[in-house]
Amino acid sequence: MRTSDYFKPDFLEKLMREQAPESEIKVQSVNQFPVDNSASILSTLNAGTTGQEIGHFGLEVNFLKDGKTCSRRMVMKVKPHGDVTSGMLRGLAEMNGEPLTSIYAPFTKLTGFQNTHMRELKVYKKLPASLQPEIFGLMEDRPNNIFLVLMEALEEVDLLNSVMKPGKWTEEYIEEALLKIAQWHVAHIDNNNTLNKHYWSRDVPSKKYMMKLQPLWLALLKSAARNLPEVYTKENTGLLEDAIEKIPTYWDVLEQQPKTLIHNDFNPRNICFKNTGGSPQLCLYDWELATFHVPHYDVVEFLSFVLIPENYDQRLKYMEYYREELNRLTGRYEDGEDFQRIFAYAALDFGLHRLGMYMMAHSISPYPFLPRVIHSYFDTLKQLKYLLP
Structure with a gap:
């Protein structure tokens, strides 16, 4: 046809x-x-x-x-087909030059896009x-x-394609998004029996998976530091270099945590709000990267996108708002510091994997929003640095 x-x-x-x-x-x-x-x-x-x-x-x-x-x-x-997308990303890796040109090929079908x-x-x-x-x-x-x-x-909705307008993300919108994604996470926590596991068999994050791809994480990081040195400073790059070495350590902890179906692309490019005559209602689309991880992971990404330097100090408040809803619904997240520790570990994965892949594409076809998002992301690590492994 x-x-x-x-x-x-x-x-x-x-x-x-x-x-x-x-x-x-x-x-x-x-x-x-x-x-x-x-x-x-x-x-x-x-x-x-x-x-x-x-x-x-x-x-x-x-x-x-x-x-x-x-x-x-x-x-x-x-x-x-995912073969097309995976092949396209391999082409971008080759266009980036070394070290990605040599490293990427064996991992082509393992980066979450297959x-x-x-x-x-x-x-x-x-x-x-x-x-x-x-x-x-x-x-x-x-x-x-x-x-x-x-x-x-999706017409006559609020904040559609608002990735370049983080200032429009008021507390009301942020809290609505966190509330609804918490409810989604709880609905699917420790339960992946509904979906055909064939489509989630090779690249779901785990200790084994993250260790297997260590050479790729390092290559992506080196490439990112070369292409965006004003954000990937020596200090910031060092945090992720250390994370790569300590994947076995922090994943020993993550392996014991409840997993859920995360959106894995939870940011203003895939979010809008419907007006139903009352408070705004979250609408979340483009679920093609959905995978299984700790629920914190989606929130790491979301706050990296919607917070700007003027409200970085609100990050921990929003993390706590999300934790309270998770705990209200499950009773499993009472320890605030432990929750922050898992949040920090999830942030390491997000920086190595998703931001690494973003940067690989950004170096060929720039995304105007990305330097701001990565700057916000590194603020996450700095605020939680005392909890990193």
Whole structure:
């Protein structure tokens, strides 16, 4: 099938009927409208690499549902196979030069991107939740290596694509995000039986995994320090060099901690807030990097993105707000200092893995937000330095 075939009324009708089998649906017409793809990093980086159109496509769908006339603006997300994304990232590694050129290849399918084509589909299908966008259809088109998500168009919402506007993240928005992600984490803590483990079999963080990839973490760090020395100072780089050596030590502790399904891309590029007439309601999308880790990990990332130097002093307050909700729901996080220690260990993983991969891409196609985020991240380590291994 051509990509354009996915926008035809009969195809969308089939998709929507499969998603809502309890309803009688008849699609009458479909009109396309433009959608900005620039906020999707993987879509942007993959553009032109597959010979197929991938990305986000706006569709105004007019249909009958149980005899009632409906019209909804939707977005069709056309995803590439994880092989394509992993291969693209290997190309970026080679473009970075040494040491990544020599080091990256054996780890190509182990950096968390190999199953991005399936993880998001499985999360939406098996674990629907109120904090996700409304999903109208899902499809695995294996012969054509295209994977589809038909979701609501996120319009008339707050803080959509706000990664360049951290000043707009007020206390109300930050606390709503922390509250809802805590509830998600608790709902899935110590429970990965719902999802097909095949798509989470090789690259879920663990002591063994983090030690196996030690050469890659060091190569990513050296490359980042070369490309962004004003943020990766000698002191900051030293913190992560030390972390690489101490992976066995801090992962001995992390291995004993409860794990949950984390979003693993929990930041303003994938967050907005719906207005329901009362307080803002979190909407969290793009679940393709979802994996299993300590729940603290998502919060490390989130606060690195939304805090600016003027409110770095609020980081511990927001950590405590999140801890209190986790503990209220589970009774397992009463010790505040122990919680901060695990938070610090999760931060080490985030710096080595996600920020290392971000920097690899940034050096080829710069992300204006990234230096600010990494600066905020290193403030996390400085505030918790006394707890590091």
